[in-house]
Amino acid sequence: MKILNVGVIGLGRLGKKHALTIGGSVANARLAAVCDPVASLMDDVRGQFPGASAFKSPQELIDSSDVDAVVIASATNTHTELLREVIAAGKPVFCEKPLSLDISEAKEICRLTEERNSFVQIGFMRRFDNGYAKAKQAVENGEIGDVISIHCISRDPGAPPVEFVKTSGGLFFDLAVHDIDLIRWFLDDPVKTVRASAACLKYTELAEAGDVDHGNIHFTTRKGLQADAEASRNAEYGYDVRTEIIGTRGAVFVGNNSCMNVSFMTKGKASVQTVPGFLERFEQAYETELGVFVNDVLKGKKPSVTAYDGMMAVLLAGEAKRSFYDKKEVEIKED
Numbered sequence: 665m666k667i668l669n670v671g672v673i674g675l676g677r678l679g680k681k682h683a684l685t686i687g688g689s690v691a692n693a694r695l696a697a698v699c700d701p702v703a704s705l706m707d708d709v710r711g712q713f714p715g716a717s718a719f720k721s722p723q724e725l726i727d728s729s730d731v732d733a734v735v736i737a738s739a740t741n742t743h744t745e746l747l748r749e750v751i752a753a754g755k756p757v758f759c760e761k762p763l764s765l766d767i768s769e770a771k772e773i774c775r776l777t778e779e780r781n782s783f784v785q786i787g788f789m790r791r792f793d794n795g796y797a798k799a800k801q802a803v804e805n806g807e808i809g810d811v812i813s814i815h816c817i818s819r820d821p822g823a824p825p826v827e828f829v830k831t832s833g834g835l836f837f838d839l840a841v842h843d844i845d846l847i848r849w850f851l852d853d854p855v856k857t858v859r860a861s862a863a864c865l866k867y868t869e870l871a872e873a874g875d876v877d878h879g880n881i882h883f884t885t886r887k888g889l890q891a892d893a894e895a896s897r898n899a900e901y902g903y904d905v906r907t908e909i910i911g912t913r914g915a916v917f918v919g920n921n922s923c924m925n926v927s928f929m930t931k932g933k934a935s936v937q938t939v940p941g942f943l944e945r946f947e948q949a950y951e952t953e954l955g956v957f958v959n960d961v962l963k964g965k966k967p968s969v970t971a972y973d974g975m976m977a978v979l980l981a982g983e984a985k986r987s988f989y990d991k992k993e994v995e996i997k998e999d
């Protein structure tokens with residue numbers, strides 16, 4: 665089997681994890697190159713994978729003849745430009761969510777992807793989590809009848825650094841975008857209306873940066889299916905991601921608050937150990953999505969999470985944000 669030589673752009677919290685996963689545990693992949701303006705981050709990864717080249721500029725990495733495919737895990741406001749460059753170079757690309765912070769740029773990436781027949785996979789890793797994948801299978805097998813509604817909770821244990829917020833698009837684009845993708849995936853019916861409310865209740869530094877720390881979004885689809893998503897930075901107790909999919913003959917619940925399948929019991933008290941963060945909760949999903957990326961590229965398959973999925977999540981996140989600021993329901997014309 666051929667080996668895919670992968671270059672990783674951006675080596676922050678998630679990019680480092682992706683680089684180490686590509687280098688260490690993805691079959692038929694090799695970590696060929698890394699790029700981050702912070703040299704120590706490149707040194708850190710190359711300490712474990714000395715064969716990986718270090719590039720100061722993303723363009724050099726993209727153009728390198730030793731790089732067959734690219735992973736973009738840099739700050740969100742760099743995604744569109746880097747996608748343009750990788751697509752122009754004719755190389756397959758895995759790009760972290762969100763695809764862009766701007767809907768017209770997201771549509772441009774979709775158009776370029778189609779025109780060039782490019783391989784673009786978006787990093788909605790929840791689709792590859794064993795629990796979510798099993799839930800999807802159950803829904804597709806008709807085990808809960810026809811889907812009626814979906815309830816999503818995404819609570820972070822704290823606020824991200826303000827510097828991150830400045831480039832991330834804030835709560836709607838950075839966090840709610842995951843549930844927006846799940847809602848599209850599970851309901852499989854175009855969203856017709858979006859209504860959102862939000863507030864900054866705890867982290868005043870986020871309000872100063874123009875962001876909020878808690879939001880609730882309600883969606884109705886064309887068939888009238890119902891969905892809601894709570895996105896919050898206020899789960900002091902731990903990282904809390906849960907989803908309930910309700911059907912005419914049953915329901916599927918994904919996720920719980922425990923990081924281990926164990927409860928601690930003392931007199932009058934039961935407790936579990938909570939999940940510290942996204943890296944721990946979705947470790948298996950991050951590894952699986954990159955394995956699927958490498959395998960699908962090598963086998964000439966279509967991407968499993970497309971640029972179109974990324975674009976629709978950007979569109980709905982943007983409309984949810986608009987609904988919050990305009991204090992009114994927004995109608996969605998596109999599907």
Ligand SMILES: NC(=O)c1ccc[n+]([C@@H]2O[C@H](COP(=O)([O-])OP(=O)(O)OC[C@H]3O[C@@H](n4cnc5c(N)ncnc54)[C@H](O)[C@@H]3O)[C@@H](O)[C@H]2O)c1
Nearest residue numbers: 674675676677678679700701737738739740742760761762
């Ligand atoms: N799928 C998920 O669950 C998930 C989780 C966390 C982050 N993310 C996404 O991953 C991306 C990175 O997030 P993070 O938490 O790792 O952020 P981070 O701030 O920890 O890291 C970002 C890194 O990108 C580097 N960078 C910035 N501009 C660059 C450029 N032009 N070229 C190369 N490197 C550049 C920075 O130096 C930094 O090291 C974001 O888009 C974020 O939305 C996704």
